[in-house]
Amino acid sequence: MPHDHHDHDHLSASGHPYRKDNDGQLTYWQTMEIAIRELMVEKGELTPAQIQAQIDAMDDRSPANGAAVVARAWTDPDFKKRLLANGSDAAREMGFDIGPMHLVAVENTIDTHNLIVCTLCSCYPRNLLGLPPDWYKTREYRSRAVREPRAVLREFGVDLPANITLRVHDSTADMRYIVLPARPEGTDEMTAEQLAELVTRDSMIGTGLPKSP
Amino acid sequence: MTLTPGSTVRIKTMSPLGHIRTPHYLRGKTGVVERVLGPFKNPEQLAYMVPAPTRTLYRVRFEMGHIWPNAEAPQDTLDAEIYEHWIDQNAP
Numbered sequence: 569m570p571h572d573h574h575d576h577d578h579l580s581a582s583g584h585p586y587r588k589d590n591d592g593q594l595t596y597w598q599t600m601e602i603a604i605r606e607l608m609v610e611k612g613e614l615t616p617a618q619i620q621a622q623i624d625a626m627d628d629r630s631p632a633n634g635a636a637v638v639a640r641a642w643t644d645p646d647f648k649k650r651l652l653a654n655g656s657d658a659a660r661e662m663g664f665d666i667g668p669m670h671l672v673a674v675e676n677t678i679d680t681h682n683l684i685v686c687t688l689c690s691c692y693p694r695n696l697l698g699l700p701p702d703w704y705k706t707r708e709y710r711s712r713a714v715r716e717p718r719a720v721l722r723e724f725g726v727d728l729p730a731n732i733t734l735r736v737h738d739s740t741a742d743m744r745y746i747v748l749p750a751r752p753e754g755t756d757e758m759t760a761e762q763l764a765e766l767v768t769r770d771s772m773i774g775t776g777l778p779k780s781p
Numbered sequence: 782m783t784l785t786p787g788s789t790v791r792i793k794t795m796s797p798l799g800h801i802r803t804p805h806y807l808r809g810k811t812g813v814v815e816r817v818l819g820p821f822k823n824p825e826q827l828a829y830m831v832p833a834p835t836r837t838l839y840r841v842r843f844e845m846g847h848i849w850p851n852a853e854a855p856q857d858t859l860d861a862e863i864y865e866h867w868i869d870q871n872a873p
Contacts, residue, residue, distance in 0.1 A: 670818075672840075687804050687806075688802060688804055714804075714806065714848075714859060715806075715849060716853065717845075717857070718853050718854060718857070719853070730854065733854075733856060733857060733858070734845075734854060734857040734858075735842075735857070735858045735859075735860060736845075736857070736858070736859045736860070737859075737860045737861075738804065738859060738860065738861040738862075739862070740802050740803065740804060740861045740862045740863070741802040741821070741824060741838055741862035741863075741864065742818070742821045742824070742838060742862065743818065743840075743862055
């Protein structure tokens with residue numbers, strides 16, 4: 569707990585640790601990126617507006633995209649089949665530009681729960697869910713999600729009964745994963761649009777469950 | 782190498798340096814092919830921008846109780862993507 573620290577040199581007046589700023593010298597790779605970017609603009613290969621548009625497009629991606637895919641799968645059984653057979657094609661079918669991403673959807677059922685992790689780095693279906701949460705990239709989550717996943721889930725508030733099989737998916741290479749959560753009870757009358765509001769980011773990583781209506 | 786879903790495979794125990802996509806905790810472990818993902822350029826070379834051969838990528842399923850002897854729920858599973866050159870063809 570930050571407030572329990574005794575070393576006040578590293579704490580702000582509010583009792584929280586200072587976050588290191590990023591105003592040091594540029595690294596070799598940062599310098600190279602700026603040099604190449606400026607050269608491409610000078611040579612007319614790219615315009616600053618194109619670069620900004622791509623940054624904006626990346627920032628626009630959010631878990632709402634994944635939630636729309638999940639809600640569609642809950643309401644359209646044929647789409648669900650296509651999603652489980654080929655996640656990339658199903659996402660493209662809904663109009664999401666997922667680039668060359670290879671997406672695998674894994675389904676939570678009455679007896680199976682799925683959890684996604686990338687132990688080697690921080691692979692995440694960014695094209696569909698946006699940027700990963702900070703904890704997803706920590707060594708703690710990445711190591712404990714494969715070593716003691718049920719304990720990790722309890723810390724997220726998901727206490728899996730012993731008769732549920734937990735399947736952990738380590739995105740070690742070229743695939744990216746999304747959990748298709750089980751549709752909550754009491755939602756029979758809801759539209760796909762209303763259902764999408766129940767789908768949380770964590771429920772698509774497997775560290776959470778969808779909200780109840 | 783052509784493996785089909787259901788094939789039992791053992792992961793090699795080698796420890797090469799570099800951009801390796803087979804985590805240490807699975808090396809030497811035995812699992813079952815869950816699905817064949819198809820051919821991909823080997824990221825172990827691709828990462829260094831040198832010519833990368835195409836290799837078959839598999840999803841292999843391991844039992845938690847096999848990976849971690851004191852697993853809380855040994856029947857739980859772990860799936861990972863494993864390139865064909867990490868699969869030991871001489872192992873049962």
